[in-house]
Amino acid sequence: MSSNAPEIVAVTEVHPLPDGEVRLLGAVRQVTGAMTRVDTGGRRILVDCGVAQGREQMEFPEAARDAEALVLTHGHLDHIGNVPTLLERGWDGPIYGTQATLEIASLSLEDSLGMQGASERESERLLARFRKLAHAVPYGERVPLFDLGLTLHEAGHILGSASAEIVSDASRVILSGDIGRPDSPILRDPNTVWSPGRPVDVVVMESTYGAREHAHSHDDIERDLEAVLKQAIADKAKVLVPAFAIGRTQTLLYFLDALVEARRIPEVPVMIDTPMGLAVTKTYKRFRRLFDKESLAKLARGDDPLDFADLFAVERGRDSRKLRDVEGPMVIIAGSGMCTGGRIVGHLREGLPSARTTVLFVGYQAEGTPGRRIQEAAKRGGKVRVDGEEVVVRARVATLRGLSAHADRKELHAWLGSIPGVRRVALHHGDVEAQTAFASWASGPRSA
Ligand SMILES: [Zn+2]
Numbered sequence: 001m002s003s004n005a006p007e008i009v010a011v012t013e014v015h016p017l018p019d020g021e022v023r024l025l026g027a028v029r030q031v032t033g034a035m036t037r038v039d040t041g042g043r044r045i046l047v048d049c050g051v052a053q054g055r056e057q058m059e060f061p062e063a064a065r066d067a068e069a070l071v072l073t074h075g076h077l078d079h080i081g082n083v084p085t086l087l088e089r090g091w092d093g094p095i096y097g098t099q100a101t102l103e104i105a106s107l108s109l110e111d112s113l114g115m116q117g118a119s120e121r122e123s124e125r126l127l128a129r130f131r132k133l134a135h136a137v138p139y140g141e142r143v144p145l146f147d148l149g150l151t152l153h154e155a156g157h158i159l160g161s162a163s164a165e166i167v168s169d170a171s172r173v174i175l176s177g178d179i180g181r182p183d184s185p186i187l188r189d190p191n192t193v194w195s196p197g198r199p200v201d202v203v204v205m206e207s208t209y210g211a212r213e214h215a216h217s218h219d220d221i222e223r224d225l226e227a228v229l230k231q232a233i234a235d236k237a238k239v240l241v242p243a244f245a246i247g248r249t250q251t252l253l254y255f256l257d258a259l260v261e262a263r264r265i266p267e268v269p270v271m272i273d274t275p276m277g278l279a280v281t282k283t284y285k286r287f288r289r290l291f292d293k294e295s296l297a298k299l300a301r302g303d304d305p306l307d308f309a310d311l312f313a314v315e316r317g318r319d320s321r322k323l324r325d326v327e328g329p330m331v332i333i334a335g336s337g338m339c340t341g342g343r344i345v346g347h348l349r350e351g352l353p354s355a356r357t358t359v360l361f362v363g364y365q366a367e368g369t370p371g372r373r374i375q376e377a378a379k380r381g382g383k384v385r386v387d388g389e390e391v392v393v394r395a396r397v398a399t400l401r402g403l404s405a406h407a408d409r410k411e412l413h414a415w416l417g418s419i420p421g422v423r424r425v426a427l428h429h430g431d432v433e434a435q436t437a438f439a440s441w442a443s444g445p446r447s448a
Pocket residue numbers: 074076157178
């Protein structure tokens with residue numbers, strides 16, 4: 001280990017700066033609820049304003065209300081879900097993010113306000129204020145943030161995602177946001193080109209997979225998806241895919257498009273049965289200028305990577321219910337990703353008792369969620385409670401691995417290594433085990 005290697009610090013709230021401090025207000029010992037205050041150059045900047053999700057919890061930190069501006073790294077709720085709480089009592093500072101992030105955030109907040117039972121009027125009033133305070137920042141351009149400088153760099157996690165760099169006269173801070181995997185479908189790779197010169201006092205860095213390495217390649221994913229679909233089509237089965245609307249749905253469409261265009265699977269109708277997923281997919285298409293080279297090349301050849309002949313949009317709830325009476329084979333993509341709500345629940349209640357159903361999980365199912373219970377019931381053959389009803393699981397249950405939108409520990413380490421002159425790394429956005437494992441692995445001698 002060289003003497004100028006950064007100090008990597010896990011599960012710690014406060015990190016000093018030459019002219020202030022970085023304070024983690026959320027996601028200190030857990031994955032969700034990202035919220036960090038950067039006090040520098042006499043200013044107080046909040047980066048992300050997320051909610052805790054699943055079994056994780058947090059209280060809204062009062063120190064957030066004191067911030068003079070808010071920077072959003074991307075539109076996932078664990079980074080923006082507390083924006084309404086911030087705005088409720090009249091907070092009216094500027095909100096910065098890439099244009100795509102501000103649009104996805106707006107969709108995502110609208111959806112979550114609706115789920116929490118806010119009236120349409122309340123919801124619209126809040127969103128109007130959000131849009132009024134929002135300032136779009138282009139990637140890679142240093143813009144003034146009061147008398148500080150703010151630069152948003154590509155993070156490759158979902159459309160619009162960014163790492164934030166904040167510079168004062170005396171300090172330089174980089175906040176990773178969520179970092180995607182290099183070579184992810186559709187998205188450009190996370191930025192690894194930084195301006196040299198000033199050392200970086202603190203890097204705040206996510207560590208979701210700080211203790212893991214992903215083993216699956218694109219080819220593995222395509223092959224696994226192909227096998228599940230071929231079997232289901234041969235059985236005339238319905239394939240139910242619980243998928244999150246932002247990011248995962250579009251990644252899945254990309255892989256389906258690749259299989260369809262290469263004629264590796266027989267023709268089968270694919271239904272996007274999620275209004276939120278449809279809206280976000282439209283946003284992806286509108287911002288296609290942000291796609292990676294591979295997807296831009298597909299577009300140039302006339303192949304939209306998020307569209308194919310047998311893809312159908314299911315907007316209305318009654319059309320969704322109608323699908324339950326239609327015979328397979330077909331693929332239905334619906335939210336939510338862990339089956340905690342949304343249209344997938346009705347499809348599961350109907351489909352789980354039938355051997356002519358395949359449930360295809362495309363993401364991690366957290367403990368205690370219906371998704372996890374379905375995976376477990378499929379192994380031991382049993383019943384599961386869905387939407388208040390006990391149903392027998394006779395369906396085939398498969399899990400597609402390798403679709404993570406988060407860098408693994410090697411990829412995190414490579415990203416960190418691309419930043420010159422880092423003095424201190426503040427880990428967050430990972431459970432305690434992942435943070436401590438990453439800190440010791442990245443500080444110690446490593447093979448490869
Ligand atoms: Zn995220």
